[in-house]
Amino acid sequence: MTSYDVVIIGGGVIGSSVAYHLKALAPQISVAVVERDPSYKTASSALSASSIRQQFSTPVNIAISRFGIDFLRQLPEVLAVEGEQPAIGLVEPGYLYLATPAGAAVLAENNAIQRAHGADIALLTPDQLAARFPWLATGDLALGALGLRDEGWFDGYGLLQAFRNKARSLGVVYMAQNVVALEHTAGRVSRVRLENGESLACGHAVNAAGPHAGKLAAMAGLDFPLLPERRCVFVFSCKDSLPDCPLLIDTSGVWFRPEGAYFIAGAPPRDGDTPEQHASLEVDYGLFEDVVWPALAERVPAFEAIKFVNAWAGHYDMNLFDHNAIIGRAPGFENFYLANGFSGHGMQQSPAAGRGVAELILFGGYHSLDLSELGPERLLRNQPIIEKNII
Numbered sequence: 001m002t003s004y005d006v007v008i009i010g011g012g013v014i015g016s017s018v019a020y021h022l023k024a025l026a027p028q029i030s031v032a033v034v035e036r037d038p039s040y041k042t043a044s045s046a047l048s049a050s051s052i053r054q055q056f057s058t059p060v061n062i063a064i065s066r067f068g069i070d071f072l073r074q075l076p077e078v079l080a081v082e083g084e085q086p087a088i089g090l091v092e093p094g095y096l097y098l099a100t101p102a103g104a105a106v107l108a109e110n111n112a113i114q115r116a117h118g119a120d121i122a123l124l125t126p127d128q129l130a131a132r133f134p135w136l137a138t139g140d141l142a143l144g145a146l147g148l149r150d151e152g153w154f155d156g157y158g159l160l161q162a163f164r165n166k167a168r169s170l171g172v173v174y175m176a177q178n179v180v181a182l183e184h185t186a187g188r189v190s191r192v193r194l195e196n197g198e199s200l201a202c203g204h205a206v207n208a209a210g211p212h213a214g215k216l217a218a219m220a221g222l223d224f225p226l227l228p229e230r231r232c233v234f235v236f237s238c239k240d241s242l243p244d245c246p247l248l249i250d251t252s253g254v255w256f257r258p259e260g261a262y263f264i265a266g267a268p269p270r271d272g273d274t275p276e277q278h279a280s281l282e283v284d285y286g287l288f289e290d291v292v293w294p295a296l297a298e299r300v301p302a303f304e305a306i307k308f309v310n311a312w313a314g315h316y317d318m319n320l321f322d323h324n325a326i327i328g329r330a331p332g333f334e335n336f337y338l339a340n341g342f343s344g345h346g347m348q349q350s351p352a353a354g355r356g357v358a359e360l361i362l363f364g365g366y367h368s369l370d371l372s373e374l375g376p377e378r379l380l381r382n383q384p385i386i387e388k389n390i391i
């Protein structure tokens with residue numbers, strides 16, 4: 001076939017979630033996903049830390065995470081193919097945000113918003129933190145916020161494959177091709193051009209190109225501040241065990257969590273990182289030596305004697321405007337949709353984003369969860385969504 005009702009560009013977790021939700025809601029439509037690298041070697045979805053939290057500071061992100069955790073829990077039944085249930089190893093030990101006296105007021109403010117929107121997050125004093133996590137250094141702390149349920153981590157590659165396999169079982173066609181151009185006139189994308197010289201006619205087109213979404217948007221003449229930003233993840237082992245260890249976000253910005261028998265950790269990139277460094281997937285080993293390990297050892301004395309095991313780098317799909325997803329119909333277009341700029345939250349937001357984009361295409365509006373706040377118009381109006389809890 002060279003003509004589809006919907007052509008999705010990018011078959012990562014977002015594109016595959018959109019594809020699955022479209023066919024689940026409207027089995028009669030034809031859907032193609034164009035994915036240039038079916039091995040997903042450099043896709044964010046394959047290089048993610050794949051964690052889910054309720055501890056955001058904006059109601060829309062909290063609502064998306066509630067939708068996300070419900071979906072992940074039901075996933076084995078919902079995404080089963082021919083009776084075979086996918087496993088994504090969801091565990092829910094929570095997130096623990098730590099604050100010094102300087103950060104305590106913001107943590108408490110965020111907590112009030114989270115609780116008002118149904119998130120079960122406890123505020124803990126340093127004494128309560130020390131009692132609950134005896135392996136933690138609490139001397140400089142004023143407060144901690146611990147998710148009591150609905151927060152944890154899972155196998156992100158497993159989630160991507162579960163969406164993809166289910167979508168294919170429902171009739172979605174995946175093509176291993178590179179999209180090189182979008183033919184568009186008068187606010188309509190009419191054809192998606194492939195590197196092999198062929199092109200696909202489309203009723204609707206979806207930009208799900210992850211960190212490369214800015215380039216894809218530019219093919220439709222749109223200028224959005226969407227760029228890849230490198231994030232390094234370091235794997236280490238520790239001979240002591242840390243009972244009940246959550247995903248911990250330290251006051252330094254360094255984070256860590258258990259991963260099987262090991263731990264993984266990371267930190268925001270250095271201020272001076274160049275665009276070339278962000279575009280690369282080379283690990284910044286110095287970041288571990290200079291920033292991550294010292295912070296780990298200060299927060300958890302047992303981490304003074306850790307063993308470095310491995311590391312990898314992936315790309316955050318950054319929206320430089322306000323670090324929140326851009327979901328909605330592209331300005332000036334009647335049939336081109338954006339699901340981009342998740343800025344490090346795309347795994348947990350993929351169920352709600354996929355469902356939302358499918359509803360927009362099929363019904364012209366949101367039915368399950370109102371995501372209109374995340375629409376691209378906010379960039380044109382210069383009205384950023386201020387999310388304080390960025391990792």
Ligand SMILES: Cc1cc2nc3c(=O)[nH]c(=O)nc-3n(C[C@H](O)[C@H](O)[C@H](O)COP(=O)(O)OP(=O)(O)OC[C@H]3O[C@@H](n4cnc5c(N)ncnc54)[C@H](O)[C@@H]3O)c2cc1C
Nearest residue numbers: 010012013014044045048049051179210314345346347348
């Ligand atoms: C180190 C790291 C840690 C993270 N931790 C978390 C976390 O804890 N929790 C969380 O929720 N999120 C996390 N994220 C973010 C999350 O992984 C991403 O937001 C999410 O994977 C984005 O999915 P995507 O489908 O949009 O992008 P991708 O997975 O990158 O998929 C996009 C696909 O589009 C394809 N493509 C691009 N351009 C074209 C083209 N022209 N033609 C054809 N195909 C094209 C690419 O090949 C790619 O496979 C993390 C990311 C990284 C890198």
